[in-house]
Amino acid sequence: MGSIVHRLTMKFFIFFIFLFSALMVQAQKDQKVVSGQTSIPEKKAKTKDRKDNNFDPAFLRYTDCSYKESITSVIFHREGWELTPPVITYGTDERLVLSFDDLEGDYSVWQYTVLHCDAEWNPTDLWQNEYIDGFTDDYVRDYRFSYNTLQRFTNYSLVVPNENLNFTLSGNYILKVYPDGQPENPILTRRFMVVEPRVTVKGVVKAATPVDLRFTHQEVQFSVYTGSYKISEPYRDLKVVVQQNSRWDNALWGLQPMMLRGEELDYRYTDGTNTFEAGNEFxxxxxxxxxxxxxxxxxxxxxxxxxxxxxxxxxxxxxxxxxxxxxxxxxxxxxxxxxxxxxxxxxxxxxxxxxxxxxxxxxxxxxxxxxxxxxxxxxxxxxxxxxxxxxxxxxxxxxxxxxxxxxxxxxxxxxxxxxxxDGATKAETALIEGNRFEAKNSYTVLVYHREPGSRYDRLVAAEVVGN
Structure with a gap:
């Protein structure tokens, strides 16, 4: 009889422990909801929900996009060089300048923040305080009204990084501007990159090697030299992207080295892997x-x-x-x-x-x-x-x-x-402009490295090559 009572007592005790644990887990979840925190799995779920709602006008696109009809003339470049892409070197005094006009002509209060992305421009699982030193959001403080023009507008400008916000990691970023207190309603997003030079890229642009592409396409042949920088598994840990001019629609993704030769990673393909439509002069x-x-x-x-x-x-x-x-x-x-x-x-x-x-x-x-x-x-x-x-x-x-x-x-x-x-994302120039291998184009080679155990892609090279 005593043994039966003992077993019943043990079963009741175990049941009580399970019940108490379940209540504690639920309480922790409720506390996170109340405090406004979001766990990484929840962040992924929210990202999926946003992808499923792609036709929402306010849907956050991780690309260059203006969401408000009155926002125009958006210019984003390295300070002092208006025709350069938005790329700065990590750890230097280089800064980026954003300028845009609001054709409504009145003063509006705008805020901005930055979001870290991986090599393919998907949001990373990092918390903002892991890649931002300072405030995670701030106000666009500089503005001027148009003067002596038929069209009234207000020009806003912003410089990043600044005394309130700096970057602690290299890689891809999205700059998001939105109305005061409404981060879910962006008015514009812009891509930019922070490069942490660790490897060297040397390349040339020439007419494509395949006979059928010889007079219509250009070939970007390049090598990545690692020097003393250690990359244990180049085929797994490196991601290389080649961009023509400022276009993302026809960028080449996922290039793998054709050959490893000491400290050189050879990407000099001759089979058409690294070719672009040459287009024509603009x-x-x-x-x-x-x-x-x-x-x-x-x-x-x-x-x-x-x-x-x-x-x-x-x-x-x-x-x-x-x-x-x-x-x-x-x-x-x-x-x-x-x-x-x-x-x-x-x-x-x-x-x-x-x-x-x-x-x-x-x-x-x-x-x-x-x-x-x-x-x-x-x-x-x-x-x-x-x-x-x-x-x-x-x-x-x-x-x-x-x-x-x-x-x-x-x-x-x-x-x-x-x-x-119809249904495509990559535009073609052959129909109207023709493709001439002699056309002058600028190509940017981007090299990303994800170290084993790391949660982000480090941008270790951003080299411009041209013909």
């Missing part, structure tokens, strides 16, 4: 002044809704001979010759584009590509019409050609016409 137009017609301007006038500029009709260059001239590889330079301060005294102008084309293309769309459209486009097959991109052109049957109108700030602009197949 088209251009100059609207720095509204007092005279520059080379590419057909007409301009001042109407009730502002200044209008009609560009000369463009030509299809797919079969025309290659002509070389200087360009700025799709970038833009905000500048005015009609006033002293280009930032707040430049006018906004309606710019009309026209591309003669006998019949509309099927299976895709024609886009204006470059910094003037933020290098963004989306095909109708994989995005709602409202997100098809500011540079998507419409076919005019009466004029027999493609047309588009953009609202741009005075300056000098580069652009190309690209064809984007």
């Amino acid at each position: 088209r251009y137009f100059d609207i720095k002044s509204l007092r005279y017609q520059s080379e590419r301007v057909r007409s301009f006038d001042n109407r009730t809704d502002g200044f209008h500029v009609e560009l000369q009709p463009d030509k299809n260059r797919a079969t025309t001979p290659y002509i070389t001239y200087g360009d700025i590889n799709g970038q833009r330079l905000i500048k005015t010759e009609d006033a002293n301060d280009a930032t707040i005294e430049s006018e906004y102008v309606w710019v009309d584009f026209f591309l003669p084309y006998a019949t509309p293309v099927t299976g895709g769309g024609i886009y204006i590509m470059g910094a003037l459209t933020e290098w963004q486009f989306a095909a109708p097959g994989n995005s709602p019409a409202s997100a098809s991109g500011p540079g998507r052109m419409e076919y005019n049957f009466a004029r027999q050609g493609y047309q588009a109108r953009l609202y741009l700030k005075q300056g000098y602009y580069n652009y190309l016409y690209a064809y984007l197949p």
Whole structure:
């Protein structure tokens, strides 16, 4: 009888222990919810939910994107070098400058933060205090109102890193700007990189080696030299990305070294693995002044809704001979010759584009590509019409050609016409611009290293090579 009572007592004791443990775990979860903390598994679940809600206009995109129609002329570059990509060196005094206009013309309170990403621009599992020294968010404090312009606007500017926010890790980052106290409603996001030079990249750009690509594609041949920097498993721990000009849609991802030779990792493929469409020299137009017609301007006038500029009709260059001239590889330079301060005294102008084309293309769309459209486009097959991109052109049957109108700030602009197949994310230049292996392009080789046991990708090299 005593043994039976003893066994019952033990079973009751074990049951009580299990019940107490379950209550403690639930209490800890409730405490986290109350305190506003989110565990890493919960962060992953939230990320999945956001991916499933990709058509939400406020959905956070880990790319260069403007979410508010009145936000325009977003420029992000290394301080002192307006045409450079947003890349700075870790541990130096280099800084990045963000500038943007709000066409509503009033003062708004904006906040900003930065988010760390892996080599493929997915959010990492790091807490913000693991990669930020200082405040995890701050206010955009510098602003100026437009002066003596038809279009009222407010210009905001920001410099990072600064005394309130600095970076403690290298790698990929997203800069997010949002209304005061509303981080879930971004107005813009911009990619930038912090490089921690540990390895050396040496490369050249040449005509593609495969015979069928010889006259239409360019080949980026390069090697990574590790020196004294230890990489135990290059095929597993290294991620290499090659970017053409400032485009992300056609970037090459996941390149593996063709050969290991001492301290050299050889990426000099000759089978087409590392090739890009060569494209053509960028088209251009100059609207720095509204007092005279520059080379590419057909007409301009001042109407009730502002200044209008009609560009000369463009030509299809797919079969025309290659002509070389200087360009700025799709970038833009905000500048005015009609006033002293280009930032707040430049006018906004309606710019009309026209591309003669006998019949509309099927299976895709024609886009204006470059910094003037933020290098963004989306095909109708994989995005709602409202997100098809500011540079998507419409076919005019009466004029027999493609047309588009953009609202741009005075300056000098580069652009190309690209064809984007329905449902695709990579644009093609062959249809309108043609591909000429002689075209001048700039390529950036990015080398990421994830050490064993680490939770982030360190950016150990960012080298620019050109032809």
